[in-house]
Amino acid sequence: MRICGVTTDLAIEAHDTLRAQTGQEIPGVTVDRRDFSHGQVTTVKIMDDQGAQAMGKPPGTYITIDAPALRVTDPEAHVAVVRELSEALKSFIQVGEKAGILVVGLGNWNATPDALGPRVANQTFVTRHVYHFASEHTPEGTRVLSALAPGVLGITGIETAEIIKGVVEHVQPELVICIDALAAGSVQRIASSIQLCDRGINPGSGIGGQRQGLTEETLGVKVISIGVPTVVHAALIARDAIVKLYEAYGRTPPQPAEMESIIQQLLEPFGGQLMVTPKEIDDLINNCSRIIAGSVSAAVHPGIDPNHYADYLQ
Amino acid sequence: MRICGVTTDLAIEAHDTLRAQTGQEIPGVTVDRRDFSHGQVTTVKIMDDQGAQAMGKPPGTYITIDAPALRVTDPEAHVAVVRELSEALKSFIQVGEKAGILVVGLGNWNATPDALGPRVANQTFVTRHVYHFASEHTPEGTRVLSALAPGVLGITGIETAEIIKGVVEHVQPELVICIDALAAGSVQRIASSIQLCDRGINPGSGIGGQRQGLTEETLGVKVISIGVPTVVHAALIARDAIVKLYEAYGRTPPQPAEMESIIQQLLEPFGGQLMVTPKEIDDLINNCSRIIAGSVSAAVHPGIDPNHYADYLQ
């Protein structure tokens, strides 16, 4: 259910909402859940077009790691998440040992809730320049990794996808890993879930709302995406408040269209582009960017032990 | 009306809400509105304890400059706001020509919506060191100005007020000007209002929610505060959505207590510390911090022409 054109970027949320609404399994979609020491790993597979249409997301595998300890200083839990995330990521990386891999950190480094991608790009253990210009110093146990934070349209004046296409054509990686801040459907998920997807980033995803997708179709190489919800659209908070109130009274909530018009009016001054985010967003982005950069480094470079991921953060 | 313990930091909003609810003038409070080329200047005076109690704010003069053009690139409008703000500020600065003035930029430089204060502190035209250590180079037309961004509790582990008290005792300014990001009651005000107050900052104000106030009582010198709303508490958005829906149906909204419990449940994961902020918050903070830093510099230093404020930004 879209309110003011917004919904969740998380496949797991889309699934759970749909499952609850329809009361039955969703054709063309499989879900597998398992626990780990500090949370849960859920794999949603959208198998076909029927599943894709129902879910509002393209076919692909969406792995979500839920770990509330992402929000607090808990090194043991963070290491456990890095182990899970780097393993899941490795299962998606099917390129040769010598293949170049490019990390793309999407988002706006000047706006904290949207700064996840650039932070990860900055902290990842990059090696490509050593291979190209000082190959006698190539660190053992590494692969050819580069990283870029292209900025956002409002800063550069250029569509992010165009920058990335141009760089991919010249750098010619065999795999692109995109990192982006996401919008969740509920504040429960903010900074406590990490979603991994083997189909890249689709138009309209992310806080920034990419106009063009970043996928194998647009870039010509396989694209893996990693995202963390850091905001919820304010429209969804407004809707949920109304729905919960009606539920409290045991009444049927108003039709979406009615709510839509009220909410649009309420959030009008910024064209609806209002985000709900926690006050301590800087700490949350800090935790998540460390964990994702560490997981990417550990998944790409066989010589980096996930248990010591923090030693390799830049 | 407080929801989940939150309300507005703006006297003008508190006044207008109360005026609308009661349908009559508020005893002990006077309001004066006038237009200028690009907006409106409203002066709310809380004259006595009766007014203070009704408004939920201490007695004092609260000047609000409303100018929607603060949100966009409009140099002409920005210069007009600097003229208004620096004039209003000058009317509050009643210290001798040789008196030291200290700017304090409150808030968290790592979280964009809360970064207004540190940005202003950083851009203000500081001169105190020239007077103290290179007095032969003292720029003409200036007064003795210093600036500090003390950080927030979560970064330093120290209550901000303690840092400021210590610095004030050693630097001995005759006036402190505090800058802080505020929380508004409505998204309409975000980054389009500037509030100036001659009574400092009171406990619980600002995004960061100072535990201790910064006032003449706590610091021993007069304190002027300047703030811009950069967020609205998510609880208020939820409440307003409910209220507006009921209004649309021509029904009386539920009691605050009922709404409170629904909303608390909805925003629970972050202890209610969820903020609504526009996606382009970085541009908004940029505009506002330039204008406030420029206005402070022009109000303090007689040699700086408000029309050329931008030339003196650091």
Added chain:
Amino acid sequence: MRICGVTTDLAIEAHDTLRAQTGQEIPGVTVDRRDFSHGQVTTVKIMDDQGAQAMGKPPGTYITIDAPALRVTDPEAHVAVVRELSEALKSFIQVGEKAGILVVGLGNWNATPDALGPRVANQTFVTRHVYHFASEHTPEGTRVLSALAPGVLGITGIETAEIIKGVVEHVQPELVICIDALAAGSVQRIASSIQLCDRGINPGSGIGGQRQGLTEETLGVKVISIGVPTVVHAALIARDAIVKLYEAYGRTPPQPAEMESIIQQLLEPFGGQLMVTPKEIDDLINNCSRIIAGSVSAAVHPGIDPNHYADYLQ
């Protein structure tokens, strides 16, 4: 005269040194000097291959604006420099009104002496996104401008030139303006000269020492470069100390080769990559980046008056 492979990035210095050494005009090179209110403008034209070989720089026009007031807070002088620089830049911009122009800010935003380019890219008044996505809001008096700070090899693992080539192919500007921090031959020039060149950036220029040039040959569109010296190679300081001492004693300085070996030994631990830079480099970069961004904006956008450049800084 190269010491440890380093020399000056400034044509004016190369010329003046050569002129002093040979005691005569340099064939294939013309020089024109004129004063303005706050400094001097020197135009060095390298006319042919003979001049190029003598100067160690490719044929082209090199305009240098010298203004010691760049180092201090002097708004009047800064406006005068913006007028000169934007005029000189306009004389180089020979593209149609609708043509797209791309600003490229070279250098490392994490190392202050090398951060000039990224700062300028960040402060320039970019409009391309408005033309492409909100053409009804296109600001009057502007042209289509975009800006990019591609980072440096050590951060991205990617050769800067490859990123720029890729972006140019996709964005298809008709003109590229590159900004870079330069190395001077003498500390006198640090942060007091701005060099403008109509032939782009050549391999080995800039603090970062681009491996590949950024020229019409490599990018396929005209390239203008703007640079400010922010460092002097430590090797040159060591050489000058020796030379000056010998001069003081009225003796002939040792042969370059002898000095070279001494100096190499002295600076060995960092492979000679040691830079001399003033302690207040942050203030200097701040002044220069404001002035260059303002000049670029004023030269590109007819609606921006150079006298009000500061109002348009982002």
Added chain:
Amino acid sequence: MRICGVTTDLAIEAHDTLRAQTGQEIPGVTVDRRDFSHGQVTTVKIMDDQGAQAMGKPPGTYITIDAPALRVTDPEAHVAVVRELSEALKSFIQVGEKAGILVVGLGNWNATPDALGPRVANQTFVTRHVYHFASEHTPEGTRVLSALAPGVLGITGIETAEIIKGVVEHVQPELVICIDALAAGSVQRIASSIQLCDRGINPGSGIGGQRQGLTEETLGVKVISIGVPTVVHAALIARDAIVKLYEAYGRTPPQPAEMESIIQQLLEPFGGQLMVTPKEIDDLINNCSRIIAGSVSAAVHPGIDPNHYADYLQ
């Protein structure tokens, strides 16, 4: 030997130079050297006034850890340095378990070579606010730690020592740990030595050249200082070039006074405040700030294992 009023901030260098010049032990000074897995630890004790006068530094214990691997990505070596540094630091921390400790990060965050202190303050694991405001969540194995980066005179207009005095009076720690970027006597030491001292920071030390010392005398509580050389004064490079050249010719170098006048003339435009620093200073500061912040956290908080220091960096 001072050149243009500058010398080294490192006791070990002062000692070694003096020892070489005089050819004998320095009365009132003891030196102890031992190796560890990745470098050397040297303890210089200045025992009395005679030693202090000879060395140009106040009596106290100066421990220097030399480890060239500080300059490169070598997690194993970095962990070894953290073990050494945190042990040495522990031997200096003689306050009770409940005592408050304040970290002060000196220097200018806007100038990379001077940004060490602020970086360390930012990355240290601060807990004081949890003890004061959420004592039910106090992390086990921690002590009461706070951290402050007061900025520099040019930014705030306030003498750093005044800010710190004020904060110390209000926060009342029993120990202050100051972190500062230092000036070495030779480029060999840049970013490869860490100096720890139990007598605080003395006037004129550090890149910023504190006008007032930060010592038990000025602050009223014990002060430990930690520093890393990140620059060499350009005057020393010039002097060394001359000296080495004379040595190469087997001649006696000129008198200091003669060299002084030459060098002063050479570096005049910036009042001699010219620093030599490596091009990759950002990486060096990054390595060193991580290691010092980790060592401070591990030395202060018994629950942090030095081998896992990186997990606790903020």
